[in-house]
Amino acid sequence: MPGAWAQPVVNWRTTLDPAxxxxxxxxxxxxxxxxxxxxxxWCHVMDQQTYVxxxxxxxxxxxxxxxxxxxxxxxALAARYGDWGWPATIVFAPxxxxxxxxxxxxxxxxxxxxxxxxxxxxxxxPSVRPQEPLTPPPAGxxxxxxxxxxxxxVEQLYDAAHGGFGDGxxxxxxxxxxxxFVRAQTGDAQAAARIRQTLDANRxxxxxxxxxxxxxxENPDWTHPxxxxxxxxxxxDLRLYALAxxxxxxTADLEAAQAIxxxxxxxxxxxxxxxxxxxxADLDARxxxxxxxxxxxxxxxxxxxxxxxxxxxARDNGWAIGALCxxxxxxxxxxxxxxxxxxxxxxxxHRRLSGGxxxxxxxxxxxxxxxxxxxxxxxxxDLYRATGERDWLTRAQAAGDFIAAHxxxxxxxxxxxxxxxxxxxxxxxxxxxxxxxAATRFFARLAYPTGAQRFRILAEHGLRxxxxxxxxxxxxxxxxxxxADWEVGHAPVHxxxxxxxxxxxxxxxxxxxxxxxxxxxxVDWWDPRREPSPTPDIRYPHLARAAAFVCTERACSxxxxxxxxxxxxxxxxxxxxxx
Numbered sequence: 001m002p003g004a005w006a007q008p009v010v011n012w013r014t015t016l017d018p019a020x021x022x023x024x025x026x027x028x029x030x031x032x033x034x035x036x037x038x039x040x041x042w043c044h045v046m047d048q049q050t051y052v053x054x055x056x057x058x059x060x061x062x063x064x065x066x067x068x069x070x071x072x073x074x075x076a077l078a079a080r081y082g083d084w085g086w087p088a089t090i091v092f093a094p095x096x097x098x099x100x101x102x103x104x105x106x107x108x109x110x111x112x113x114x115x116x117x118x119x120x121x122x123x124x125x126p127s128v129r130p131q132e133p134l135t136p137p138p139a140g141x142x143x144x145x146x147x148x149x150x151x152x153x154v155e156q157l158y159d160a161a162h163g164g165f166g167d168g169x170x171x172x173x174x175x176x177x178x179x180x181f182v183r184a185q186t187g188d189a190q191a192a193a194r195i196r197q198t199l200d201a202n203r204x205x206x207x208x209x210x211x212x213x214x215x216x217x218e219n220p221d222w223t224h225p226x227x228x229x230x231x232x233x234x235x236x237d238l239r240l241y242a243l244a245x246x247x248x249x250x251t252a253d254l255e256a257a258q259a260i261x262x263x264x265x266x267x268x269x270x271x272x273x274x275x276x277x278x279x280x281a282d283l284d285a286r287x288x289x290x291x292x293x294x295x296x297x298x299x300x301x302x303x304x305x306x307x308x309x310x311x312x313x314a315r316d317n318g319w320a321i322g323a324l325c326x327x328x329x330x331x332x333x334x335x336x337x338x339x340x341x342x343x344x345x346x347x348x349x350h351r352r353l354s355g356g357x358x359x360x361x362x363x364x365x366x367x368x369x370x371x372x373x374x375x376x377x378x379x380x381x382d383l384y385r386a387t388g389e390r391d392w393l394t395r396a397q398a399a400g401d402f403i404a405a406h407x408x409x410x411x412x413x414x415x416x417x418x419x420x421x422x423x424x425x426x427x428x429x430x431x432x433x434x435x436x437x438a439a440t441r442f443f444a445r446l447a448y449p450t451g452a453q454r455f456r457i458l459a460e461h462g463l464r465x466x467x468x469x470x471x472x473x474x475x476x477x478x479x480x481x482x483x484a485d486w487e488v489g490h491a492p493v494h495x496x497x498x499x500x501x502x503x504x505x506x507x508x509x510x511x512x513x514x515x516x517x518x519x520x521x522x523v524d525w526w527d528p529r530r531e532p533s534p535t536p537d538i539r540y541p542h543l544a545r546a547a548a549f550v551c552t553e554r555a556c557s558x559x560x561x562x563x564x565x566x567x568x569x570x571x572x573x574x575x576x577x578x579x
Contacts, residue, residue, distance in 0.1 A: 009051065009052055009057045010051050010057055010060050010061075010066050011061070011066065012034075012066050012067065012068040013065065013066065013067045013068070014067070014068060014069070015067070015069075015365055016031075016033060016067045016069060016077070016420075016422055016426070017365065017421060017422060018421050018422050018423065020065055020067060020422070021092070021094060021095070021096055021422055021423055021424075023065060024065050024092075024094040025094040025095070027065075028094070029063055029064055029065050029094065030063060030064050030065075030091055030092065030093060030094070030099065030118060030119075030122070031064065031065050031067060031091070031092040031093075031094070032060060032064045032065070032066045032067065032089070032090075032091055032115075033067050033068075033069065033088075033089070033090040033091070033092065034046070034066065034067070034068045034069075034087055034088075034089060035069055035071050035077060035078070035081050035084075035085055035086065035087065035088040035089075035090065036068060036069070036070060036071065036085075036086055036087045036088075037070065037071050037072060037085075037086040037087075037228075037278075038070055038072065038278065038280070038307070038309045039228040039229075039230060039278040039279065039280045039281060039307075039309060040086045040087065040228065040281070041226065041227075041228070041281045041282060041288075041289070042086070042087060042104060042105040043086060043087045044282065044285070045105055046087055046105055046106065048285060049107065049108060050105075050106055050107060050108050050111050053108035053111070053112070055108065055112045056108055056111050056112050056115065059112060059115040059116060059119075060115065063115065063118075063119050064091075064115070071085065071086060071088075072277055072278070072309065072311065072313065072316075073311065073313075073360070073361060074366060074369075075315060075360060075369040075370075075371040075372070075416060075417070076366055076367075076369055076416045076417035076420065076430060077366075079371075079416040079417075079430050079432040079435060080416070080426075080430045081101070082432070083103075084101050084102065084103045085103060085104070086104075087104065087105070088101070088102070088103065089101070089102040089106060089111075089114075090102075091114075091118055092424065092425070092426075093122060093424070095423055095424050096422055096423035096424015096425055096426055096427070097124065097424045097425060098124060098128045098424070098425045099118055099122060099123070099124050099125065099128065100114065100118060100124075100125045100127055100128070101127040101128060102114065102127070131428060132472060134412060134465070134468040134469060134472060135468060135471070135472075136411060136412055136464060136468060137464055137467045137468050137471060139460070139464070141463055141467060141485040141488055141489055142467055142470065142481070142482075142485045146467075146470060146471065146474060147482070147485065149474050149475075150470060150474070150476075150478050150479075150481060150482055151482060153475060153476070153477055153478070154176060154179060154477065154478075154479050154482065157477055158194060159220060161220075162201060162220045162221055162222065163194070163197040163198035163200070163201035163202075163222070164198050164201060164202070164220070164222070165477070166220075166477075167220050168220065169216045169217060169218060169219075169220075170201070170202075170205075170216060170217040170219070170220055170221075170222045171202070171205070171215065171216035171217070171233065172198065172199075172202050172213075172233075172236060172237050172240055173479070174236040174239070174240065175434070175437065175479040175480040175483055176477075176479040177195065177198065177240050178240075178243075178479070178483055178519060179479040179482050179483055180192075180194055180195050180198075181195065181243060181247070181519045182482075182483065182486055182519050184247065185247075185517070185518060185519060192247075192248075195244060195247075196244075196248070196250070199240065199241060199244055199252075199253060199256070200252065201222045202222065202237065202256075203252065203256055204217070204222040204223050204225075205217060205222060205225055206256060206259055206260075207229070207259075207263070207293060209293075209295075209296060209297050209300070210262075210263055210266070210267060210297070210300075211258075211259035211260055211261075211262040211263035211266070212229045212234055212259070212260055212263030212264075212267065212268075212279075213229065213233050213234060213237045213260060214226060214227050214228065214229060214233075214289075214293075215227070215228040215229070215230055215233055215281075225289070225290075225293075226281060226289075227281040227282070227288075227289025227290065227292075227293050227306075228278060228279070228280065228281040228289075229263070229267075229268075229278060229279040230277075230278045231268065231275065231276075231277055231278060231316040231319055231320060232316070232319060234260055234263065234264060234268070234320070234323070235316075235319035235320050235322065235323040236319075236323070237256075237260055238257055238260040238261060238264075238323040238324070238326075238327060239322065239323040239326045239327075241253045241254070241256040241257035241260070242257045242323070242326045242327040242329075242330045242331075243326065243330070243517070243519070245257060245330050245331070246329075246330040246515060246516070246517040247517040254331070257327050258327075260323075261324065261327060261335075261336055261339075264320060264324070264339070265339065267279060267305075267308065268308065268320075269339070270310070270312060270346075272342075272346055273339070273342030273343050273345070273346050274312045274317055274342075274343050274346040274347065274350075275312070275316060275317050275320045275343055276308050276309060276310050276311070276312065276316075277309040277310075277311050277312075277313055277316050278308070278309045279305075279306050279307070279308045279309070280306040280307040280308075280309075281306065282306060283303060283304060283305075283306050287303065289306070292306065311361055312346075312350070312351075312361065312362075313360050313361050313372070314347050314351040314358040314359060314360055314361075314372035314373075314375065314376055315360060315369070315371040315372045315374075315375045315376075316375075317343050317344075317346070317347050317375075317376075317379075318347070318372070318374075318375025318376040318377075318378060318379040319375055319379075320340070320343060321340040321343050321344050321376075321379035321382065321383065322340075322375075322378055322379045322382040324336040324337065324339050324340040324343075325337060325340050325379070325382035325383055325385065325386045326382065328340065328386055328514075329385065329386055329514035329515060329521075330514075330515055330517075331515075332511050332514075332515065337386055337387070340379075340382075340383060340386070341383065341387075344376075344379060344380070344383060344392075347376060348395070350362075351372070351376075353368060353373075353402070355398070355401070355402050355405065356373070356395070356397075356398025356399050356400075356401055356402040357372070357373040357399065357402035357403075357406065358372040358373045358376045358399070359372065360372045366417060366420060366421070367417065368406065368417070368418075369416060369417045370403065370406075370407040370414055370415065370416050370417065370435055370439065371416070371435060373399050373402050373403055373406075373407075374399075374403060374435065374438055374439055374442060376395075376399055377395075377396050377399030377400055377403070377442055378396075378438070378442050378445075380392045380393070380395040380396035380399060381393070381396045381442070381445055381446070384396065385514060385521065385522065385523045386514060387525075388497070388501065388510060388523070388524070388525025390531055390534070393450075393534075396446065397446065397450070397452070397455075400442070400443060400446050400455055400458070401454075403439065403458075404454070404458055406418065407439075408458070408461065409429060409431060409465070412431075412461070412464050412465035412468055413431045413436045413439075413461065413462050413464070413465025413466070414431065414435065414436055414439045414461075414462060414465075415429045415430060415431055416429075416430040416431070416432050416435060417430070431465060433466070433469055433478070433480060433481070434480055436462050436465050436466055436469075436480075436484075437462075437466060437480030437481060437483060437484045438480075439458075439462050440459050440462030440463050440466060440484040440487075440488065441459075441483060441484050441487045441488075443455045443456070443458040443459035443462060444456075444459040444484070444487045444488045445487070445492070445520070445522070446459075447459055448491050448492055448494075448522070449492065449494055449522045449524065449534070449535060450534075450535070451535065451536075451537055459488050460488065462484065463484055463485060463488050466478075466480070466481045466484050466485070467481070467485075469481070487520055490520065490553060491551075491552070491553050492518070492520040492521055492522040493516060493518040493520065493521050493522070493550070493551075493552055493570055493574070494522045494523075494524075494550065494551045494552075495513035495516065495521075495522070495523045495524070495548055495549070495550050495566065495570075496523075496524040496525075496526060496534070496535070496538075496540060496548065496549045496550075496551075497509045497510045497513060497523070497524065497525045497526065497546065497547075497548045498526050498528065498540050498542075498543065498546065498547050498548070498549070498559075499525075499526075499527065499545070499546025499547065500527050500529060500546070501525070501527045501530075503546050505545060505546040505561075506525070506527075506546035508563045509546055509547070509548040509560070509561075509563050509566070510523065510525050510548075511563070512548075512563035512564070512566045512567070513548060513550075513566055515567075516566065516567055516570055517567075518570075526540065528542060541559070543559060545561060546561070547559035547560060547561055548560045548561075548563075548566055550566060550569055550570045550573065551573075552570060552573040552574045552576075553574070554576070555573045555576055556573075557569050557570075557573060
């Protein structure tokens, strides 16, 4: 087919399981893992050039068992080898010991040389290092010197000339941006300016025709996109632009958020309401993304669509649901919330596991994975804030209990999955820093307003891992640790609306509460006629009309009846708590 991707001649297996290593042992072969992404330009180039090379193919056929895994399909492998891809090339001895790890595209001569070198000398190379043991820290969060050191690293890596962080590839680093939002809401004017600068620069990565955001810019000026459209970036950017709209009501931020929402609706939404995973960077081998995405709508459609990965993963749906809820909260629009609810219902119907957890896809050979239940637990909290419906909170708590039962590491933090069934290095547990940051924040969100001590303990368990990791890597870029430490140590801005769910006055108060600009926001809507109080330790008065109450770090308000009063009252209480 003209323009189609070349088909590699390698005999690929699709599962990295004990049978592969048993066969490798019997046949005295090595195991080659190609951990790829279906949307990845350089993965396609590896197929186009490297794996069709006769010397490479002959070496693999003679000495290796080749396994190809889509990293989106296996979050545990993605967490283990995320620093090495995509594509990531990992070579194992028959006993599962890692021999070599390589990052990115390997041209044919380099791959052939690597494969032959392993045959000649099958000892682990310098890329293979033992896992560092972590020393459990004292109870509590970051100490002041370490917190200041981590914050200084984030500060130093900000690119004042172009926006964003670092001097290489540019994209919205969600954790770093959220840390700026934390600083901005405490009155840091420089953080607020950096948010504006970075969000403005990132608009160069938005597709001006179909909406959606490209993965990243190769250069620091934001103008050299890699054209993949991946759910993690769609959801992260949508959430950040929606937050920015809540904070400053800049039209450009709202338009960016709505452009991403439109792309999710028109391209990544399945007919039954769930969300697909990604869209490829290129149309085919002859039409790279730079050429294709320069075309207008009609010309693009005449040539066909870049491939959409139509897998329906709980993790990716959870990310989309949370971002759409935040957009609905800040704008008051119903459409993004309806989309979020439809996706959540689909995931509950098709990916739910016994005990409150979630499968990744229709088939999970190495699951379940932390990422899916965590993303859906976060999504349920966002749906609860957006709707006030208690069932979503119940599901979030069940997800938390499932994580506690299946993914709690015995010493510190949370593991990405149960140990892999394959031998050697794959049998060791994986604790991903980003996942542990998200899990710690999730449990902190659950613990504060519900008063559930078990979730507070889990938040602290996750935070101790993050602190231990930060102590071992004090110069690392770790905004996720700063965020988790802050959220464990600070109560959310907490609104409670008391009034009937069919009362327009109560609904107006709830909409105003949801729109409040806070990184960590909790909204209860209590209908005394039909449900128990959401916070049993707090007694709200029964009033003749709907009212709202707001509590910040150290103070709570009197009943509020006018939606316009909610934001100013919360800000006044927050300022009082900071003094």
